[in-house]
Amino acid sequence: MKKAGKFVLYLMLSVLSLLVILAVVASLMQDKIVKLALEQVSETTNIPIETGEIDFSLIRNFPMATLDCRDLLISSPDSLRQSNSAKDTLLYVGRLYVSVQAKPLLKGIFEVRKVEIADADVFYEVDSLGKTNYDFLMDTKQSQPIDTASNSIYLDVKTFELNHVTCHYDDQKLNAQAKLVLEEVDLSGLIDNSQYYGNVEGEAYVTDCNFPEIQLGKMGKATLKFNLDYKDQLLSIQQTDIAIDDKANLAVKGYLIFSDKLMADLKLQAGQLDVAGLAEYMPANWFENYGVHKLDGTVNVNATVSGYLNDSTALPHIDATVDLSNGSIKYLDYPEISRIVLQAKATNGAESNNRTSKLEVDSLSFFVANSLGSLKGTVENLDQLTYALNSSVDVDLNDVNPFIPDSILKRINGRIKADISTKGIFPDSMTDHFINSVAANTTLHLNATEVNVELDSLLSVIKLNGELQYNPNQLTVEGFTAEVPAYKLSLRKLDLNTAFSGELIRPESLDFTINKLELETDSCTASFDGSLKNPMAPDYNLNGKLKLNLAEVYSMLPDSLVSGLSGNVSVNLHSAAKINLDSISDQIQDVLFTQGDFAVNFRNVSLDMPDSLMCVQKLSGDVKYQADTVWIDQLEGGYQGLNFGARATTIANVYSAAIQNKPKELLVHGNFSVDSLDYAWIESFLPKDSVDSSNVQDSEETSPMNFTYKVNGRFEANELKYGPNVFENVATKFLVKDSYYVLDSLSMEAYQGKALSSIKVEMKPEGEMDLFFKTNVGQMNVSEMAKGLEDYITMDDFTADNVKGTISTRMDGKIVLDKNFEPVYNSLMLKGDLDIANGALINVKPVMEVEKIPAVGLKNMDKLYFSTLKSSIFLFNNKLYIPQTEIRSSSFDAMFLGMYSFGEDYAYHIRMFLGEVLSSKSKANLRKQSQDDGFEEDQSDDITKGRTSIYLVSKKENGKEKAWFDNRKDRTNMVAKVKMQEGALKFKFHPLFVTYETE
Numbered sequence: 001m002k003k004a005g006k007f008v009l010y011l012m013l014s015v016l017s018l019l020v021i022l023a024v025v026a027s028l029m030q031d032k033i034v035k036l037a038l039e040q041v042s043e044t045t046n047i048p049i050e051t052g053e054i055d056f057s058l059i060r061n062f063p064m065a066t067l068d069c070r071d072l073l074i075s076s077p078d079s080l081r082q083s084n085s086a087k088d089t090l091l092y093v094g095r096l097y098v099s100v101q102a103k104p105l106l107k108g109i110f111e112v113r114k115v116e117i118a119d120a121d122v123f124y125e126v127d128s129l130g131k132t133n134y135d136f137l138m139d140t141k142q143s144q145p146i147d148t149a150s151n152s153i154y155l156d157v158k159t160f161e162l163n164h165v166t167c168h169y170d171d172q173k174l175n176a177q178a179k180l181v182l183e184e185v186d187l188s189g190l191i192d193n194s195q196y197y198g199n200v201e202g203e204a205y206v207t208d209c210n211f212p213e214i215q216l217g218k219m220g221k222a223t224l225k226f227n228l229d230y231k232d233q234l235l236s237i238q239q240t241d242i243a244i245d246d247k248a249n250l251a252v253k254g255y256l257i258f259s260d261k262l263m264a265d266l267k268l269q270a271g272q273l274d275v276a277g278l279a280e281y282m283p284a285n286w287f288e289n290y291g292v293h294k295l296d297g298t299v300n301v302n303a304t305v306s307g308y309l310n311d312s313t314a315l316p317h318i319d320a321t322v323d324l325s326n327g328s329i330k331y332l333d334y335p336e337i338s339r340i341v342l343q344a345k346a347t348n349g350a351e352s353n354n355r356t357s358k359l360e361v362d363s364l365s366f367f368v369a370n371s372l373g374s375l376k377g378t379v380e381n382l383d384q385l386t387y388a389l390n391s392s393v394d395v396d397l398n399d400v401n402p403f404i405p406d407s408i409l410k411r412i413n414g415r416i417k418a419d420i421s422t423k424g425i426f427p428d429s430m431t432d433h434f435i436n437s438v439a440a441n442t443t444l445h446l447n448a449t450e451v452n453v454e455l456d457s458l459l460s461v462i463k464l465n466g467e468l469q470y471n472p473n474q475l476t477v478e479g480f481t482a483e484v485p486a487y488k489l490s491l492r493k494l495d496l497n498t499a500f501s502g503e504l505i506r507p508e509s510l511d512f513t514i515n516k517l518e519l520e521t522d523s524c525t526a527s528f529d530g531s532l533k534n535p536m537a538p539d540y541n542l543n544g545k546l547k548l549n550l551a552e553v554y555s556m557l558p559d560s561l562v563s564g565l566s567g568n569v570s571v572n573l574h575s576a577a578k579i580n581l582d583s584i585s586d587q588i589q590d591v592l593f594t595q596g597d598f599a600v601n602f603r604n605v606s607l608d609m610p611d612s613l614m615c616v617q618k619l620s621g622d623v624k625y626q627a628d629t630v631w632i633d634q635l636e637g638g639y640q641g642l643n644f645g646a647r648a649t650t651i652a653n654v655y656s657a658a659i660q661n662k663p664k665e666l667l668v669h670g671n672f673s674v675d676s677l678d679y680a681w682i683e684s685f686l687p688k689d690s691v692d693s694s695n696v697q698d699s700e701e702t703s704p705m706n707f708t709y710k711v712n713g714r715f716e717a718n719e720l721k722y723g724p725n726v727f728e729n730v731a732t733k734f735l736v737k738d739s740y741y742v743l744d745s746l747s748m749e750a751y752q753g754k755a756l757s758s759i760k761v762e763m764k765p766e767g768e769m770d771l772f773f774k775t776n777v778g779q780m781n782v783s784e785m786a787k788g789l790e791d792y793i794t795m796d797d798f799t800a801d802n803v804k805g806t807i808s809t810r811m812d813g814k815i816v817l818d819k820n821f822e823p824v825y826n827s828l829m830l831k832g833d834l835d836i837a838n839g840a841l842i843n844v845k846p847v848m849e850v851e852k853i854p855a856v857g858l859k860n861m862d863k864l865y866f867s868t869l870k871s872s873i874f875l876f877n878n879k880l881y882i883p884q885t886e887i888r889s890s891s892f893d894a895m896f897l898g899m900y901s902f903g904e905d906y907a908y909h910i911r912m913f914l915g916e917v918l919s920s921k922s923k924a925n926l927r928k929q930s931q932d933d934g935f936e937e938d939q940s941d942d943i944t945k946g947r948t949s950i951y952l953v954s955k956k957e958n959g960k961e962k963a964w965f966d967n968r969k970d971r972t973n974m975v976a977k978v979k980m981q982e983g984a985l986k987f988k989f990h991p992l993f994v995t996y997e998t999e
Contacts, residue, residue, distance in 0.1 A: 094119025160187035197231035247277030270301035297327025354382035370396035385426035414451030444470040487556035493520040523549035564608030573598040593655030597626035643675035657707040668711040711736040725788035739763030753780030758996040767819030805839020812991035830875030849963030
């Protein structure tokens with residue numbers, strides 16, 4: 001036993017001594033062993049490897065084996081440089097330190113406790129042909145291929161530190177460069193055949209970048225901080241922060257699962273993204289080429305991504321929020337959009353597909369110069385884009401002024417605020433259905449404040465204010481006010497409320513119901529309601545009320561059109577019609593007169609126009625039109641100095657007869673009046689003699705009057721003038737028809753007396769006219785009458801100077817006038833009684849001739865004064881017959897019987913009384929002297945009863961005048977002739993057969 005124990009002890013000492021010896025030898029030979037190993041690797045791989053100081057130990061840190069290497073240089077066997085003698089450096093490591101478990105190495109197991117690489121440079125280069133300095137690793141023609149066969153792999157790394165490791169990238173083909181610096185990286189992990197896990201944490205940055213397509217050279221440094229864990233196909237991202245200069249901060253957290261499908265659950269953050277700074281990295285002039293001259297703002301983005309990233313059948317679920325502040329953009333020559341603020345959320349929804357995707361804008365606001373706008377709403381379902389948006393704008397119209405062509409507007413300013421809400425589905429193409437859908441799902445509220453619009457140098461609208469509200473199938477305008485200086489118009493209110501149905505893209509389908517349309521100026525108002533169908537072929541029903549102050553209307557009219565306008569007009573109207581716009585000129589009259597009605601009230605309306613024929617003064621009254629009939633009541637006014645009036649007046653068949661000029665009767669009935677009417681005023685409107693009758697005839701031929709007319713009623717005048725004749729308090733019933741005129745019960749005051757008359761005029765086809773009349777005259781001054789009628793009635797011995805006294809008469813007659821309005825004397829017929837009181841016959845030749853009769857001795861017959869003259873006269877066959885005339889005077893009485901043929905021949909048989917004859921001769925002598933001439937004692941029962949009569953005759957025949965004692969035969973013949981002519985007159989003209997109907 002003792003020997004065995006000694007053997008074991010010696011054996012252990014021997015082994016220990018051997019180990020010590022081996023350790024000492026290994027310690028002394030470690031540098032040579034490592035260098036031999038590196039040389040063998042270099043020769044085997046044909047990769048130039050160089051190293052500086054190497055410290056390798058299996059004992060010093062036992063049970064750890066450590067390797068501490070300085071200045072490790074690995075080069076490419078194929079140089080990319082122009083000089084073949086130069087080497088391309090692949091890797092330079094200032095210090096490489098490796099610490100592994102020594103014992104497991106004996107079994108080929110690497111349990112790395114620490115790896116440290118510091119001050120290293122990695123070079124990746126690409127030449128102009130695209131060849132890299134690492135291409136040799138892909139060379140399949142190596143003479144001594146590397147044996148990659150191995151058994152199982154086991155690598156356990158506890159600590160892997162990288163300190164200031166710089167990766168250099170230089171691509172001559174792309175002209176791109178970059179430098180990645182791994183400032184401090186800590187890594188640990190395990191590789192055991194198919195099992196992998198580990199952790200990496202550190203900080204790196206990218207600098208010195210260049211890429212020809214973008215301007216990365218302007219980037220100073222992009223810093224990356226990261227902390228990643230990997231185990232069992234699960235990559236956990238504890239931290240990934242990226243900072244690009246001071247222009248962007250990016251962060252990613254979450255995990256990735258690497259299996260057949262890459263699954264992720266990530267949170268992404270992009271904070272303080274400087275839009276202007278990041279835009280600097282874009283290609284030069286890239287934004288300018290798209291018209292963008294300025295881009296600015298700060299963006300924050302938060303997003304979550306969960307689901308499979310590489311599944312072609314399903315998208316991962318994505319939720320994101322975007323926050324933009326102080327943004328701005330300048331596009332082309334349009335105003336800069338500034339102070340943009342955006343808060344929005346996006347998601348692809350519960351099913352993570354296009355259909356459930358949604359963008360929700362919580363708020364978007366911006367400024368354009370002095371204008372601002374805002375928007376919020378949602379857009380969803382990318383397969384069939386659905387939107388619901390609410391927006392507001394507050395526009396300073398000065399901002400849009402430079403962008404409106406002068407051909408449309410010269411200038412515009414003021415503010416417009418608008419709120420718009422809309423929803424719908426975007427179609428694949430713009431269709432009529434979509435436009436109608438927009439109209440049916442959009443609301444608009446617009447407010448205009450102090451808007452001024454200059455259309456051209458003459459026309460402008462200023463101080464426009466008001467609100468407009470559009471809802472589907474409803475339009476409302478409230479409180480609109482404006483001024484139009486060119487027309488001196490001040491619109492104080494415009495209110496509109498209308499409902500409509502149909503499709504806006506198809507105007508023919510539109511149907512409007514106008515609930516209210518009201519307009520108001522300083523002193524005028526208008527209101528309308530009704531309906532309109534199909535604006536392309538309007539079918540409308542309209543009711544309206546207008547109250548107009550014409551002085552205000554006048555201020556809006558050009559001076560060339562109207563020179564004066566005042567008064568007030570109220571109008572109630574109704575119109576309903578269907579119009580064909582292609583033939584509206586042919587329909588307009590029919591629409592005005594058959595499809596509507598109106599009522600107009602005038603109050604002191606005065607109208608002055610350049611054409612004096614269109615002037616009216618102080619017109620007041622009521623006019624109504626309905627069913628082709630005009631009603632006029634209490635109408636009065638002035639025209640060309642004439643004051644006129646109309647009461648209870650109707651005009652029927654205005655359109656169907658007069659305006660259309662069709663064979664129908666125009667009916668006018670009413671009460672008419674004038675203040676003072678001078679026939680000279682009427683003559684001023686009649687055609688002058690100088691008018692070319694051929695032109696008049698042509699006009700009549702081209703425009704014949706096809707309708708007939710009937711005008712009747714009453715007429716009153718305070719005063720009528722006809723030359724020197726003045727008729728006062730005139731009143732009559734009248735009837736005017738085609739070629740037929742009647743005045744009945746014509747009462748008047750004239751020549752200091754009164755008259756009641758009736759007149760009828762019947763026009764003949766040949767141009768002649770029959771004038772019938774009857775009159776009852778009381779107490780008129782015969783001298784004034786004769787003077788007034790001297791220009792119209794030619795009787796040489798019966799002028800104002802010849803006849804004096806007061807006349808009363810009852811007379812019926814008929815006068816025929818030719819086409820020149822001259823009397824046809826042979827056709828004149830007249831019958832009546834004549835009574836002249838307190839009169840005189842001055843210088844009447846038939847009377848004066850009596851003085852020449854010898855033996856009578858009458859004196860001063862040139863001035864025959866009498867108390868009464870009674871006569872019964874008639875006119876027939878151009879002769880005036882006097883069947884019986886009584887003259888009573890203070891000096892004598894007489895009776896006349898005779899004939900007068902209007903200034904030619906006359907024959908007056910005079911009966912006088914001897915006792916009253918002024919003579920110095922005795923009655924016996926007169927009786928004896930004239931016995932054979934038929935004098936005898938009068939035995940009749942008349943006023944001459946008991947008085948001795950003397951008969952005289954005064955004649956004018958063939959231009960010779962003669963006065964002498966009358967004889968019975970001539971007197972009897974005259975009596976017979978008078979009776980015969982009177983009988984013939986009664987046969988041809990009997991007053992009882994003449995009627996003066998005015999109905």
